[in-house]
Amino acid sequence: MQKTLIETLQAFVNAAFERAGYDTKFAAVRVSDRPDLADFQCNGLMGVAKSQKMNPMEAGAAVLDALDMEGLFEADFVKPGFLNFKATDAALRALVAASAADPRALAGRVERQKIMVDYGGPNLAKEMHVGHLRSAIVGHGLINLLAFAGHEVVSDVHLGDWGLQLGQLITQIEEVRPDLFEDEVLRPITMLDLQEWYPAASAKSKADEAFRDKARIATSALQAGDGRYMRLWQRIVDVSIASLRRDYNRLGCEFTYFYGESRYQEMLGPLVQSLEDKGVAEPSDGAIVIHLEEDTKLPPLMLRNSNGGYGYGATDLATIVDRLETDRPDAILYVVDARQKMHFQQVFLGMEKTGLLGDTQLEHTAFGTVNGTDGKPFKTREGGVMRLHDLMEEMHAAARKRLEEMGKLEGAELEKTAEQIAIAAIKFGELSHDRESNYIFDMEQFLQFEGKTGPYIQYTCVRIASLMENARAAGLEPSAFTEVSDGARGLVLTLDAFAAKLARAVETRKPSNMALHVYNLANATNSFYQSNRVLAEGVAPDLAASHLGLLAAAKGQLDLGLTLLGIEVPAKM
RNA sequence: GGACCGAUAGCUCAGCUGGAUAGAGUACCUGACUACGAAUCAGGGGGUCGGGGGUUCGAAUCCUCCUCGGUCCGCCA
Numbered sequence: 128m129q130k131t132l133i134e135t136l137q138a139f140v141n142a143a144f145e146r147a148g149y150d151t152k153f154a155a156v157r158v159s160d161r162p163d164l165a166d167f168q169c170n171g172l173m174g175v176a177k178s179q180k181m182n183p184m185e186a187g188a189a190v191l192d193a194l195d196m197e198g199l200f201e202a203d204f205v206k207p208g209f210l211n212f213k214a215t216d217a218a219l220r221a222l223v224a225a226s227a228a229d230p231r232a233l234a235g236r237v238e239r240q241k242i243m244v245d246y247g248g249p250n251l252a253k254e255m256h257v258g259h260l261r262s263a264i265v266g267h268g269l270i271n272l273l274a275f276a277g278h279e280v281v282s283d284v285h286l287g288d289w290g291l292q293l294g295q296l297i298t299q300i301e302e303v304r305p306d307l308f309e310d311e312v313l314r315p316i317t318m319l320d321l322q323e324w325y326p327a328a329s330a331k332s333k334a335d336e337a338f339r340d341k342a343r344i345a346t347s348a349l350q351a352g353d354g355r356y357m358r359l360w361q362r363i364v365d366v367s368i369a370s371l372r373r374d375y376n377r378l379g380c381e382f383t384y385f386y387g388e389s390r391y392q393e394m395l396g397p398l399v400q401s402l403e404d405k406g407v408a409e410p411s412d413g414a415i416v417i418h419l420e421e422d423t424k425l426p427p428l429m430l431r432n433s434n435g436g437y438g439y440g441a442t443d444l445a446t447i448v449d450r451l452e453t454d455r456p457d458a459i460l461y462v463v464d465a466r467q468k469m470h471f472q473q474v475f476l477g478m479e480k481t482g483l484l485g486d487t488q489l490e491h492t493a494f495g496t497v498n499g500t501d502g503k504p505f506k507t508r509e510g511g512v513m514r515l516h517d518l519m520e521e522m523h524a525a526a527r528k529r530l531e532e533m534g535k536l537e538g539a540e541l542e543k544t545a546e547q548i549a550i551a552a553i554k555f556g557e558l559s560h561d562r563e564s565n566y567i568f569d570m571e572q573f574l575q576f577e578g579k580t581g582p583y584i585q586y587t588c589v590r591i592a593s594l595m596e597n598a599r600a601a602g603l604e605p606s607a608f609t610e611v612s613d614g615a616r617g618l619v620l621t622l623d624a625f626a627a628k629l630a631r632a633v634e635t636r637k638p639s640n641m642a643l644h645v646y647n648l649a650n651a652t653n654s655f656y657q658s659n660r661v662l663a664e665g666v667a668p669d670l671a672a673s674h675l676g677l678l679a680a681a682k683g684q685l686d687l688g689l690t691l692l693g694i695e696v697p698a699k700m
Numbered sequence: 701g702g703a704c705c706g707a708u709a710g711c712u713c714a715g716c717u718g719g720a721u722a723g724a725g726u727a728c729c730u731g732a733c734u735a736c737g738a739a740u741c742a743g744g745g746g747g748u749c750g751g752g753g754g755u756u757c758g759a760a761u762c763c764u765c766c767u768c769g770g771u772c773c774g775c776c777a
Contacts, residue, residue, distance in 0.1 A: 152717095155717075157716080157717095160715095160719090160720080160722095160723095161720065161721085164720080168719095168720090170718095170719050170720090173719075173757075173758085176757095177756090177757085183757095205720085206720080207719080207720070207757080207758085208719090208757095209719080209720065248777095250777075287777060289777095290776075290777060291776050291777075292776070292777065295776090329776095332776090388777085411774080412774080412775080413775085414774070414775055416774065416775090424702070424703065424773090425703095425773090426773065426774050427774060428774085429774050429775055431775090432774090432775040433775060434775080436775085438774095438775070438776075438777080439776080439777050440774090440775095442777090465704090465705075465771075465772095466771060466772065467772090467777085468704070468705090468771085468772075469703085469704080469771095469772055469773070470772090470777090473774095493705095495705080495706090495770095495771095496770080496771080498770085500711095500712095502769075502770080503770090504770095529739075533737090533739085535737090548739095559713080559714090559725095560712095560713070560714095561713085561714085563705080563706095564705080564706070564713090565705085565706075565770070565771090566712085566713080567711095567712065567713095569711090569712070572711090572712065572725095572726080575725090575726075575739095576739050577725090577726085577739055577740090578724090578725045578726060578739090579712095579713090579724065579725040579726085580725085580739085582739060583725095583739060583740085585739085586737085586739045586740080587739095587740085589737080589739095590736090590737055590739095590740080593736080593737060594736050594737085595736095597736055598736075601736090627716090631716070635716090639714090640716090643714070643724090646724090646725095647724095650724090653740060653741065654740095654741070654742090656736085656740085656741085657732095657740070657741040657742080658741080658742090660736065661736055662736040663736070666736095671736095699737095700737095700739080
């Protein structure tokens with residue numbers, strides 16, 4: 128593994144701080160926010176001065192004196208107490224050489240863990256809509272990043288295929304389409320049907336108490352394994368999963384397991400019973416709950432309601448127990464809406480109290496809600512939710528239109544590329560936002576392919592690839608990067624930041640760190656490309672080959688970064 | 701009533717453990733295509749970082765109060 132410039136520099140600075148007798152906690156080196164003055168900076172000397180009650184200038188002089196950077200950096204100590212560093216040409220050349228040889232060379236390694244990512248989490252009988260994008264895209268990006276960083280990753284979609292919602296749906300079908308229960312006339316059920324029945328059932332359940340009771344009874348009957356209900360349920364499952372898989376495939380989301388809540392049904396009774404026997408769970412108002420600590424101010428975790436039905440508190444515990452037994456993960460990440468924060472606090476605390484958890488870490492990798500331009504949860508102009516399928520179609524059509532205008536592609540190739548661009552726009556639009564904050568979904572902005580977008584980054588890759596081809600045709604091949612110019616400096620330093628951004632993305636579970644890095648890299652690449660001609664009159668072959676060498680390194684990292692985000696790079700666009 | 705999250709340019713968002721002139725994109729204005737691909741690049745205008753107080757040599761960042769949003773608060777998931 129090749130060390131990055133900043134890692135190398137950090138080691139030098141740490142050593143100097145030690146030699147000067149200062150705590151290395153003050154030695155942190157960062158990318159300079161004043162690129163006109165320096166590549167990297169260390170601000171810790173003012174902290175040293177404070178803690179040692181001395182003048183920062185003295186501390187700076189001491190560190191400067193103790194600093195040995197083997198000719199790779201130049202140091203400068205300025206006014207209030209900033210230690211500025213500039214990488215030498217030799218250091219920049221070495222960095223590009225390593226990155227060009229293998230874009231993965233700069234990435235650091237983590238202590239390998241087995242991490243389970245629970246993402247997706249769609250409910251049956253509902254088609255996916257834009258609200259499902261975040262879990263799908265953030266979750267999938269996270270899987271790629273975690274695996275690339277060296278973790279062993281397994282994933283599970285954790286379908287909402289059980290519980291009252293299904294009881295409601297079945298009750299609704301009983302009322303409007305009793306014929307569907309007759310096995311001999313197996314009429315097909317479509318997503319369109321479910322799309323109609325499900326919201327109706329949900330609304331009726333809120334308004335109509337009699338319906339609600341029937342739905343509860345139906346739920347219990349289903350959970351008890353009633354034959355008629357189970358056969359209907361299975362048909363709903365089949366049609367729903369086909370629809371879900373279609374959308375997930377199109378987004379490129381992969382799952383180790385496509386399990387649902389129903390899988391744990393058999394475990395619920397015995398689990399709750401055993402917890403009751405152990406004294407962890409106890410009766411409360413006719414229900415069975417786990418009381419959480421008083422000082423947490425959390426309500427108790429409900430395991431079984433007063434009707435004898437099991438809720439998702441029990442299901443979530445059973446799911447964890449099952450995962451601990453079968454996969455033995457070191458950590459389970461729940462890529463789930465932030466609105467469920469309290470629920471996960473309850474589940475995690477409840478799980479601890481069972482004594483079954485061991486060393487496994489449970490994390491709620493929460494994300495904010497998707498709002499419309501009015502700041503309220505996203506709705507289309509017609510007031511409904513936008514189907515994910517429709518969003519993808521609209522994006523595809525916009526990309527197709529653009530490609531037709533460009534006139535470089537046609538036929539099947541054009542369609543394939545339009546799809547790659549559409550998915551890139553959607554994914555980057557999602558991934559460039561911090562997952563924890565809410566964000567505003569604006570179709571106008573999604574349809575934008577210029578500026579800070581996925582297609583912009585793809586376009587950068589396509590152009591560099593095209594340049595490489597032209598150069599080869601002209602008899603020019605990339606060589607080692609030797610000609611360090613001011614224009615190249617920014618690009619090299621951006622290449623250097625990859626490892627730190629990757630590490631941060633993995634630590635914080637935020638793919639946005641990588642998304643923004645890839646954008647910065649594309650930006651730096653375009654900037655360099657624009658002002659450093661390769662194939663032009665009067666450009667010396669050595670200089671051109673050196674430029675190509677740098678661009679090759681940039682292209683390698685762009686491709687890698689996009690792959691990690693789950694974004695494909697078209698050959699042409 | 702309790703708890704959590706948020707408020708940064710007209711709009712959409714970055715800003716890592718407090719640091720040197722608060723950054724992008726978009727929109728607006730200007731310049732660069734007989735093209736190494738203009739889905740690009742270069743430049744310009746635009747900000748009392750929601751408000752008050754505090755800590756500090758130094759605050760968008762930490763503490764506190766207030767205002768305004770959003771979310772959650774035992775038998776839905």
